[in-house]
Amino acid sequence: MNNDHLYSFFMDGKLYSNNRYNSDICEEPPFVEDAIIGELGLQVGQRILYLFDFGDMWKFDVQLIDFIENYNDNNIPIKPQIIKSK
Numbered sequence: 001m002n003n004d005h006l007y008s009f010f011m012d013g014k015l016y017s018n019n020r021y022n023s024d025i026c027e028e029p030p031f032v033e034d035a036i037i038g039e040l041g042l043q044v045g046q047r048i049l050y051l052f053d054f055g056d057m058w059k060f061d062v063q064l065i066d067f068i069e070n071y072n073d074n075n076i077p078i079k080p081q082i083i084k085s086k
Contacts, residue, residue, distance in 0.1 A: 005054075006025060007032075009051075043064065044065070
């Protein structure tokens, strides 16, 4: 995968807030690669702003709809899924 665009997840939904996780090619931590979903303190209904490509400013509003405990046969959690996109 070619990862040549800057991106950030603003966990409080506010552009340029300090409550964010940045791509590994950004200069400032924390980085998305270090985030563990189960330790982020996510809340149902929470809105996250995903900013992709700091030049073109593609903004995506992401909302957490629900938590579903879903494990495979080896008791390993199944990865998060996109359930709808537009």
